[in-house]
Amino acid sequence: xxxxxxxxxxxxxxxxxxxxxxxxxxxxxxxxxxxxxxxxxxxxxxxxxxxxxxxxxxxxxxxxxxxxxxxxxxxxxxxxxxxxxxxxxxxx
Amino acid sequence: xxxxxxxxxxxxxxxxxxxxxxxxxxxxxxxxxxxxxxxxxxxxxxxxxxxxxxxxxxxxxxxxxxxxxxxxxxxxxxxxxxxxxxxxxxxxxxxxxxxxxxxxxxxxxxxxxxxxxxxxxxxxxxxxxxxxxxxxxxxxxxxxxxxxxxxxxxxxxxxxxxxxxxxxxxxxxxxxxxxxxxxxxxxxxxxxxxxxxxxxxxxxxxxx
Numbered sequence: 001x002x003x004x005x006x007x008x009x010x011x012x013x014x015x016x017x018x019x020x021x022x023x024x025x026x027x028x029x030x031x032x033x034x035x036x037x038x039x040x041x042x043x044x045x046x047x048x049x050x051x052x053x054x055x056x057x058x059x060x061x062x063x064x065x066x067x068x069x070x071x072x073x074x075x076x077x078x079x080x081x082x083x084x085x086x087x088x089x090x091x092x
Numbered sequence: 093x094x095x096x097x098x099x100x101x102x103x104x105x106x107x108x109x110x111x112x113x114x115x116x117x118x119x120x121x122x123x124x125x126x127x128x129x130x131x132x133x134x135x136x137x138x139x140x141x142x143x144x145x146x147x148x149x150x151x152x153x154x155x156x157x158x159x160x161x162x163x164x165x166x167x168x169x170x171x172x173x174x175x176x177x178x179x180x181x182x183x184x185x186x187x188x189x190x191x192x193x194x195x196x197x198x199x200x201x202x203x204x205x206x207x208x209x210x211x212x213x214x215x216x217x218x219x220x221x222x223x224x225x226x227x228x229x230x231x232x233x234x235x236x237x238x239x240x241x242x243x244x245x246x247x248x249x250x251x252x253x254x255x256x257x258x259x260x261x262x263x264x265x266x267x268x269x270x271x272x273x274x275x276x277x278x279x280x281x282x283x284x285x286x287x288x289x290x291x292x293x294x295x296x297x298x299x300x
Binding site: 008009010011012013041042043044045046048054056058060064066068 | 129130132134165166169170174257258259260262263266
């Protein structure tokens with residue numbers, strides 16, 4: 001569903017883009033994360049979750065890990081993936 | 093010379109705009125709208141470093157107000173039309189800057205906007221954003237192109253700071269309006285409590 005993480009265009013974090021495009025049910029992701037005790041800010045069209053690193057989860061499935069450390073981004077991606085996969089459907 | 097409030101983003105343009113007014117001898121205060129969690133810590137650290145360079149160059153204290161803006165973004169994203177999100181966001185930035193100006197006895201606002209650079213800087217969007225305030229707005233870079241601004245930034249020592257890695261604003265919509273309509277903007281603002289939002293943000297502003 002996701003290709004490898006890549007450095008975002010402004011170089012301040014790592015992003016993952018779903019391929020093929022997917023839509024993420026943010027309410028389900030939020031519920032799953034909060035159940036695990038992760039702090040989530042719900043901005044309707046995106047969630048901002050966690051703090052180590054902070055992650056932006058967009059409705060279109062784009063994930064942004066706000067860290068310059070690729071290993072930290074990889075670890076956060078692995079932790080987040082189950083919640084994302086359980087809440088996606090094919091893109092529009 | 094008069095006293096003004098400069099909106100500082102951490103980008104390339106705002107320190108250059110500030111440089112021109114400081115060079116003329118104006119007294120400036122800086123205001124940074126802190127967009128976390130829609131950005132990372134980098135914009136604020138860039139603003140702090142820009143001001144260090146400019147204070148040293150012009151021997152001015154240049155106080156910095158940091159105004160929280162993330163909660164405003166959350167409200168805008170939840171309650172208003174995403175298409176005009178950038179214009180609404182800018183209106184709140186201007187209002188916060190104007191409140192700080194009134195508190196500090198400043199008589200004008202300054203921005204590094206240059207016409208047509210990004211979605212929020214088309215003529216109609218700039219007009220609709222600034223219709224939210226009444227103080228005069230100075231735009232020293234309005235007719236500059238990006239390469240001219242970058243050349244000045246390099247010459248004054250702010251370019252390297254501005255181009256450090258950082259997370260771009262994540263609140264920017266996929267398709268921001270480039271030609272907004274003030275009637276629609278005002279309707280969108282009817283959905284939210286504008287005064288309460290501004291009161292909260294300015295009350296929580298921190299002077300660095």
